[in-house]
Amino acid sequence: MAVATTQRPASRPLAGLEAGHRRYREKFIVGGLFLCAAFSIVVTVGIVFALVVPSVDFFRAISPVEFFTGTEWAPLFKNSKFGVLPLLSGTIVVTLIAAVICLPLGLAAAIYLSEYAARRTRSFVKPILEILAGIPTVVYGFFALTFITPLLRENWPFGTPPGVFNALSAGLVMGIMILPTVASISEDAMFAVPQSLRAGAAALGATKYEISTRVVVPAGLSGIIAAFVLGISRAIGETMIVLIAAGGTPTLSFNPAEAMQTMTAFIGAAGLGDQATGSVGYKTIFAVGITLFVMTLVMNIISIRLVRKYREVYD
Amino acid sequence: MSTSTPQRASTPPVSLTSRRGWWHRARDGAFRGAVTGSVVVGLVVLVALILQSLIKGWSRLNWDLLTSFPSSFPDRAGIQSAIFGTLWMVGIVLVTAIPIGVGAAIYMEEFADTEAWYNRLIDVIIQNLAAVPSIVYGILGLAFLSRGLLDLGPVVITAGLTLSFLVLPVVIIASREAIRAVPSSILDGALALGATRWQGVSRQVLPASIPGIATGSILAVSRAIGEAAPLLLLGALQFITFNPTGLNSSFTALPIQIFNWISRPQEGFHVAAAAAIIVLLGITLLMNAVAIWLRNRFQQTW
Numbered sequence: 001m002a003v004a005t006t007q008r009p010a011s012r013p014l015a016g017l018e019a020g021h022r023r024y025r026e027k028f029i030v031g032g033l034f035l036c037a038a039f040s041i042v043v044t045v046g047i048v049f050a051l052v053v054p055s056v057d058f059f060r061a062i063s064p065v066e067f068f069t070g071t072e073w074a075p076l077f078k079n080s081k082f083g084v085l086p087l088l089s090g091t092i093v094v095t096l097i098a099a100v101i102c103l104p105l106g107l108a109a110a111i112y113l114s115e116y117a118a119r120r121t122r123s124f125v126k127p128i129l130e131i132l133a134g135i136p137t138v139v140y141g142f143f144a145l146t147f148i149t150p151l152l153r154e155n156w157p158f159g160t161p162p163g164v165f166n167a168l169s170a171g172l173v174m175g176i177m178i179l180p181t182v183a184s185i186s187e188d189a190m191f192a193v194p195q196s197l198r199a200g201a202a203a204l205g206a207t208k209y210e211i212s213t214r215v216v217v218p219a220g221l222s223g224i225i226a227a228f229v230l231g232i233s234r235a236i237g238e239t240m241i242v243l244i245a246a247g248g249t250p251t252l253s254f255n256p257a258e259a260m261q262t263m264t265a266f267i268g269a270a271g272l273g274d275q276a277t278g279s280v281g282y283k284t285i286f287a288v289g290i291t292l293f294v295m296t297l298v299m300n301i302i303s304i305r306l307v308r309k310y311r312e313v314y315d
Numbered sequence: 316m317s318t319s320t321p322q323r324a325s326t327p328p329v330s331l332t333s334r335r336g337w338w339h340r341a342r343d344g345a346f347r348g349a350v351t352g353s354v355v356v357g358l359v360v361l362v363a364l365i366l367q368s369l370i371k372g373w374s375r376l377n378w379d380l381l382t383s384f385p386s387s388f389p390d391r392a393g394i395q396s397a398i399f400g401t402l403w404m405v406g407i408v409l410v411t412a413i414p415i416g417v418g419a420a421i422y423m424e425e426f427a428d429t430e431a432w433y434n435r436l437i438d439v440i441i442q443n444l445a446a447v448p449s450i451v452y453g454i455l456g457l458a459f460l461s462r463g464l465l466d467l468g469p470v471v472i473t474a475g476l477t478l479s480f481l482v483l484p485v486v487i488i489a490s491r492e493a494i495r496a497v498p499s500s501i502l503d504g505a506l507a508l509g510a511t512r513w514q515g516v517s518r519q520v521l522p523a524s525i526p527g528i529a530t531g532s533i534l535a536v537s538r539a540i541g542e543a544a545p546l547l548l549l550g551a552l553q554f555i556t557f558n559p560t561g562l563n564s565s566f567t568a569l570p571i572q573i574f575n576w577i578s579r580p581q582e583g584f585h586v587a588a589a590a591a592i593i594v595l596l597g598i599t600l601l602m603n604a605v606a607i608w609l610r611n612r613f614q615q616t617w
Contacts, residue, residue, distance in 0.1 A: 033421050036416075040437055047451060047455050106353075109354045112353065138577070138595075176357065271457070
């Protein structure tokens with residue numbers, strides 16, 4: 001202690017100098033941290049450039065009208081056809097199947113976790129459900145191909161069973177994969193609904209079913225819709241499940257028992273095919289990529305807006 | 316739980332209970348069953364998925380699988396080069412995405428002027444990046460790293476950086492939440508004692524938010540380990556019978572190797588794929604479990 005007290009007066013003037021030195025060091029550090037944050041802008045600009053530049057080239061060679069209205073997709077054949085509609089219909093079919101599974105199940109799971117589950121049950125059910133979101137997508141693809149597809153083929157009630165590759169199996173498994181995303185965001189929204197609204201409804205004699213469906217769900221609706229939109233956006237962007245289980249044939253059809261190719265699966269398959277850099281086959285990757293990117297971007301922006309809305313209402 | 320107490324209190328008034336007849340009770344019970352059932356569906360699929368891989372791949376799950384290299388004979392094929400490839404990529408993610416992500420989170424939470432247009436832009440951009448499909452990151456890697464601008468080819472560094480871009484928003488969002496959870500009084504205390512802002516943040520706020528940051532980082536690495544789609548575009552699907560020797564070495568990775576085996580017609584490769592899936596699931600589920608445990612163990616209520 002004695003040493004410290006004698007030293008202190010001596011170091012005082014120095015401390016003043018040090019503060020100045022520190023100010024510069026501090027600015028330097030904060031500048032570095034800002035660069036880290038700004039790096040996300042670099043990545044975004046990179047993505048946009050990576051998609052736009054080759055796509056412009058592509059659309060110079062193939063007219064956008066042919067691309068968006070053509071009903072045949074065979075870009076890598078000699079007699080090439082560049083109609084993206086079969087890929088779009090494949091994406092829509094798989095996404096719809098996934099939505100039919102993950103939207104009601106996800107909402108119901110959120111209601112269970114937020115309104116029904118006891119605190120202890122919730123504390124272990126929620127993490128287990130979140131594990132579903134952490135499983136690698138190749139694993140889901142394998143599960144769809146070797147478990148769900150045979151199950152469907154053996155127990156098919158409507159005539160000709162689906163083929164080894166079909167959109168149905170991929171869509172079903174994708175729905176389960178997205179379930180925790182939908183459930184967790186919906187539950188956040190329900191959690192933000194003030195307790196007083198529930199208490200008020202209960203005081204008027206509402207049952208738990210009535211509180212859930214007529215108070216909590218309507219009050220958290222913007223967040224729930226955000227969860228739905230984000231879930232659908234994830235379904236559109238998912239690659240491995242469809243690449244493995246839905247097959248590689250672009251089919252303009254809405255029959256879920258058929259093999260189909262989605263936009264993502266095409267990009268993945270084209271990447272596998274090792275296209276020569278600069279060839280038309282190479283550029284189709286980017287043209288389909290930008291279509292996919294714009295679709296998911298619009299949905300993500302809607303979803304982010306909606307989440308902000310419910311936060312503003314109840315925070 | 317707190318809702319059940321006021322609800323129970325609503326039973327005594329006779330006028331209300333007369334309306335709450337058997338129909339309301341039945342409907343309430345059916346609804347409870349339905350919402351519980353939806354969770355059960357998720358859990359059943361999880362169990363089925365794990366069991367299916369275990370049953371199918373059990374016979375190949377042994378030391379030979381881990382130490383052998385890929386082979387054109389299904390019963391001799393192994394995942395040594397895939398495991399080393401994946402480890403290299405994890406290493407790259409650890410030294411790039413994690414520090415940059417945590418740095419960005421510190422800036423956004425503690426130093427950024429939230430009114431400035433560029434900070435609001437960064438905020439929106441990070442949220443959007445988190446939802447960009449993984450295959451689009453593959454396109455980014457293809458256009459700038461693998462071919463195009465840098466033309467590095469399908470090598471370790473290309474794939475590692477692409478995966479780093481992919482998980483960066485995950486790291487930032489999780490770290491921001493962890494930093495935000497530390498009450499501002501901690502930093503105010505440090506500032507009142509004469510610390511500079513950076514001193515307060517680096518010595519008080521950051522240590523307090525380490526568990527949350529670690530949880531987010533583990534989940535991000537686990538995501539990088541399981542991701543296959545962007546790697547397909549980089550040309551990573553190759554027959555690699557050696558471990559990567561450096562950043563510009565060719566490589567294969569676990570999910571890519573699994574995808575390769577799944578897409579082959581021979582049943583033997585499907586068995587090998589199932590065995591490799593057990594390994595991959597083991598790694599990712601373990602990391603998820605550790606992350607959840609960390610979160611629950613060190614979660615502080617201030």
